[in-house]
Amino acid sequence: MIYRVSMTGESLGARIRRLRTARGWTQRELAGPRYDRGFLAKVETGTRPPSDEVLDYLARRLGLTVDELRFGRPPGVAEALWTELADAYRALQQGRVADADTIFGNAAKRAIAYKLPDVECYARFCRAEVLWQAYDIEGSKAAFEHAARLGASAPAWLRAMITHRWVTCEYLLGAAGAAVAHAEAALAEVRAATPVDPDAELALLSALIHPLVEMGGLRRARRAAEDGRLAAALASRPDFIARYHRQAAQLWQAVGLGDRADEDLGEALRLFTSLGYDRDAARCRWARGFLLRRMDRLPEARAELTAARDLLAAAGSREGILGATIELAEVRRRQGALDEAEALIEDVRPLLDDAPDVEAVGEVHRLLGLIAHARDDLPRATTLLRLAADEQERASLRSSLVNTSLHLGDVLRAQGLLSDAVHAYRRGVLAAVDSDSDVVG
Structure with missing residues (x-):
């Protein structure tokens, strides 16, 4: 019979012999008192398959778990790999992407060799996070699906x-x-x-x-x-x-509960900072910039979003850079700095072109449409706002669609296109009716 082999090609019988001799034991000393020397000799040469009961006995005699003996795992390797992956995940959050990815890949290989599917699942999840941080949405989705298929024994x-x-x-x-x-x-x-x-x-x-x-x-x-x-x-x-x-x-x-939102963001920022999760901490600052903009505290929003964008860049978060920059461009538009707002969007165009993020695409078209409107370029504003509305409707982003439809209706009305304006307003009303947004603070 052929037994399982370890990552070095060692058979189970050879492993038992190696572990026995490393301790200076004879076959009789390891086998006894339950089994005799001849029985163990057959196990070590591979001519007699050990039962689960035999493996449990030999593992306890050798000071190992059954799986450590069966798969050639060094003692404590599972716990060490979990810790290694957690540390590497923190490194990923801090922008050391290549180093973290190497650790994730090596850990996955060792988990496979040592038959640790739960650890392999975690390693695959971490590798999917690398793709997510690089803003490869489709690639990370496929990688998360791969990790999920290994999740039966995962926590x-x-x-x-x-x-x-x-x-x-x-x-x-x-x-x-x-x-x-x-x-x-x-x-x-x-x-x-x-x-x-x-x-x-x-x-x-x-x-x-x-x-x-x-x-x-x-x-x-x-x-x-x-x-x-x-x-x-x-x-x-x-x-x-x-x-x-x-x-x-x-x-x-x-x-409408801005103070409560700010309190939650403060707690999130505190926790992420204490963990050394720089990327997620920077995302809290991005979220706070968004909140401050909604509260019309534009100078504070600008400062928070600028800091968030710089921190997200340092952490290597392409998705975060894009989102924070778009929001910063919206703040600058509201402050009347139209050229700067448009330049900010152009700066992140390559990121947007590489990622099919429908929410970001719709927001960029809406924002560019509003900039065109502010410049009295109404035909261009109409085209861009219609694009944004179509994208938001296809993606069921009703909250954004309500806002975009209102702006589109205003642009159409300014051009005397009253029938089209009414259609745009109605589209926004229907989006609002389809939602359950009657919740109030």
Whole structure:
């Protein structure tokens, strides 16, 4: 019979012999008192397959676990790999992308060799995060799907986080409804388990908030935020708690609770900073710049977004650079610096061209349309705002569509195109009616 071999090609019998001789033991000393020397000799030469009971006995005699003996794992290798991956993930957050990716790849290979599917799942998740940080949305989505296929033995929090990231990718690719349905199905599965894992529940509730807000589903988003507050009180992972606070802040600002949103962002920033998660901390500052802009505190918003963009660049987050720059361009437009706003958008055009982020594409077209309107170039404004509205409608981004439709109607009315203006206004009204945005603070 042929036994499993280790990553060096060593058979199980040869491994038992090596471990025995390294300890200076005879075959009788290892086998006894339960088995005799002749039995162990057959095991070591590979002529007698050891049963699970035999492996358990020999492993305990050698001071190993059964799987350490069976697969040639060094003692404690699983725990060491988990720690190594967590440290490398922090390095990724701090912009040391190439170094982190090398560690992720090597860890995945060792996990495969040592038959550690849960560790391999985590390593694959981390490698998907590298693609996400590079703003390869389609590539990262496929990589998260690969990680998910390895998730049967992974902890619930990791499976939930993979789903969280997959949902974000699906949303950015224009399938907001499918993203929400997937997250809600995963959440129902987590809640059906006994006991419910609060970290997994929190990760999935956090994943729901942003797409629901953008789809106009404020009632459902608020329910997710309130449920998330209860789960956060029981959760043990500070990164999940921080991510929840950052997502919840978007809901609070959408329903007019700016102070509560600012409080959540402050807590998220504190937690991410304490973890050394520079990328996520910078995203909190980006979110706060967005909040300050909505509160019409434009000088403060400009300072926060400028800092966020610089920090995201240092962390190597292409997605973050794009989002913070677009928001900074909106602030500068509102401050009347039209040329600077347009230049900011042109600076990130290459990032946008490489990524099918429908939310960002729609926002850029809307913003350029508003700049054209401010310059009295009404035909160009009309074209760009129509593009934005079409993109937002296809992606079910009803909240953005309401805003864009209002601006488009104003531009059309200024050109005397009253019938077209009425159609644009009606489109916005229908988008508002289709949402459940009657939630108030």
